[in-house]
Structures are given as C-alpha cells and as structure tokens.
Amino acid sequence: MGTSQQGRPELIAPAGDMERLQTALHFGADAVYLSGKQFSLRTSSKNFTLPELDEAVRYVHAHKKRAYLAVNSFVKNRDLPPLRSFLEAVSEMGFDAVIVSDPAVFDLCRETMPSVPVHLSTQANTTNVLSARHWFDLGVRRIILARELSLDEIREIKKEAGGEIEVFVHGALCMAYSGRCLLSLYLADRDANQGLCTQTCRWRYALVEEKRPGVYLPIEEDDQGSYILNSKDLCLLGILPELMQSGIDGFKIEGRRKGIHYLAAVIKAYRWAMDRYMEDPVGYQLPPDSWEEIQKVSNREYTSGFLKGEEEGSICLDEERPSPRSTLAGVIKDRGKDGWVSIDVRARIMIGDTLEQMGATFPNPVFPLSHMKTLDEEECREAHEGDHVRVRLPARADPGDLLRKRIA
Secondary structure, three states, X not given: OOOOEOOEOEEEEEOOOHHHHHHHHHOOOOEEEEOEOOOOOOOOOOOEOHHXXXXXXXXXXXXXXXXXXXXXXXXXXXXHHHHHXXXXXXXXXXXXXXXXXXXXXXXXXXXXXXXXXXXXXXHHOOOOHXXXXXXXXXOOOEEEOOOOOOHHHHHHHHHHHOOEEEEEEEEOOOOOEOXXXXXXXXXXXXXXXXXXXXXXXXXXXXXXXXXXXXXXXXXXXXXXXXXXXXXXXEEOHHHHHHHHOOOOOEEEEOOOOOOHHHHHHHHHHHHHHHHHHHHOOOOOXXXXXXXXXXXXXXXXXXXXXXXXXXXXXXXXXXXXOOOOOXXXXXXXXXXXXXXXXXXXXXXXXXXXXXXEEEOOOOOOOXXXXXXXEEXXXXXXXXXXXOXXXXXXXXXXXXXXXXXXXXXX
C-alpha cells in the first residue's frame, strides 16, 4: 500500500470496464479504481460483475499494480442486506483498498473484510485537519480530500493529520459540494448520491422573471444558452511541481465513463510529466508533449479549480467547449511483422488520412495512411468501425497502443 515508490505519488485512473482498465495500466497508471454493478457513484458505467471483478484484480496484480474497489454510494435501509452480501462476495478477491463515503459502508467493510484497507471518498467532504484525524483514528488508511480545498489547506492537512492523502487532479467537476448533489434527484428522479447522476448541471438553463412567463433571459450573452451550472474541467498539470512537493500520496483522474482515447491521453500526459519531475525536480518544466496531449481529447475548458484559491476566478464554463483535435481510429492488437500490425478499427479510416501512432511514451509518430490490407492480405482503401485490418506503421508498436486520426 501507499505511494508507488518513495517520494512519488500514485497515479490513479478510472476503469469502467476491462478494456478501460487495460488501457489505464498500459499508459502508465499505478492503480485503478473500479466497481461492481451496484453501490458506486457511476452505475451508468459498464462496471464489473462479480466474476469480472475477480478477473480484474488478478489482471492488475499480474501487472504489479493496485486495484481499488469503489463502494462509495450513500445507502438506504433497504440497501444494507444486499450490500453486506456484496462485500462478503468480494472480501477474498484481494483488493488493495475499498473506497467508501457512507459510515454504514465503512462499518460493514470493517466487519466483512477487516484486512482490506479503507480509503475515504471525496464525497465524505473532508475539509479540515480534525475531520481527517477523526477518520484516521477510526482506521481509514487514506482520505481523498474534498475538491473545494486550496493547495495550502491540503498541505496543512497532510502535515498535521498523520495519514495518506489523495486529491483529484483531472476531470469533470460537479457544481455541488464534493459532488453531493440533489439536482438530478429533484429534476430527473435519479439520485446522484446512489450512482444515478444524469449530469443535470450540464443541461442548458435560462432565467425567467416571475412576472414575465415565457421570456427566457440568458445569464451569459452566448447563443448556446446559460452556463450558470456548468463547470470547466479540472486540470492540475500546470501546478504539478507544487503538488509533488506537498507530500500528496495519490493523484486521481476522474472519468469511469470516458473512452479509452481520453484515458490514454490524460494518463500518458500526467505519467510523462510526473516522471520528468522525478528525474530532475530542480530543472523541471512542464513538458510541451504533456500539455499538447491533453488538448487532443474532448474537454470543457480547463481550470485549476480551488487549488490556487478562490480569487483565481470562476470555474463556470462561459464559452463553447473546445473541439477535440483528434479521434480514436483504432487499437493495435499485436506487435506485427515487417512494420505491419493488426488493427481493431474504431472509426472510419481511409487511404490518405493523417494518423498518429500513440504508445505509452513520446513522441507520437504522425504519418499518412498509404497502405492498408484486410487480414486476408487483400489491399483495401477504407475500413469502418468493427473491421479488422492491417496497416504499416512508422515505428514499433505494442499491443494496446492506439491509432488516432487528426481532425484539426
């Protein structure tokens, strides 16, 4: 348990299914967090059946990484019997920790799997030293702090509370206190605190004055409507040295519903930057490759949230989201021979397209697609999602590497 090596925080990535889990490890995550079909805050992800959870833990440990089980929903009385059964079923699978929010879940974890460390979810809203000490005294191994804290507050909790600390460094932000939102339940009858969030805060809204029914007033002068409840996406890549120097034990990436292209790019960007810092803390500068990488995937503008203090400005989204500059074209399935590799096609590709080969390290070779074959060695000019073809690459590839097509 603990950090992956002395002085280096864990890079922890989401795993919504087995392919995402494999991608996360392939591109450099030290640990993954995943969940079963219930009792997590991302029930709309594919998630894992009990046999799949067992398989996932075995796979993670075979790659000498760590697997954290998210059981972080808030439970009701009717949930307690099936929750106990679930925890008993996973208790011997070998998870490296279980992530909880609800004190009831914490108590049941201590009862059913006493040897498994407990991590306290950000939904528990830990915002001060005394709260952190309270949970550590109860036996929590690590606390994932509330997202509303500044970097100075995080440093103080780490210094004074005496336990492992984790923070979110990248991904979507909720317009709710540590993600504890009632909006989805109120407007869509789906409880976000039980994993059923409809992302209601990302809907479009307008202001209506009481005596002017039917007159919708945009709060921002924007032809797309109001963004009063929309947050920019969190990105702390730009303050990585301050984070690394703060003694934080885990850097967490949000996004169990994100695709493998997003996961690969974000994990790769942070892994590369973290490793460059570890090699030369004094001379470190943000690697241009890392910053460029996170611009290539869909995002809602980036913000450092509250880490630098609230005076930095609004985290509300006030303009259109940037367009992604590339899209996933395929997954490389083998090392190939004579430069030719097999591709599981994920989006239409044609001879003449500009493709980018994406492995776990930089640089990413860019090349025009000039030759493509079927698996029966017949020349072809285009392939579509679901097809399996062979293409010639400019550099060595590993299974699990990606191909993406530039669109901007």
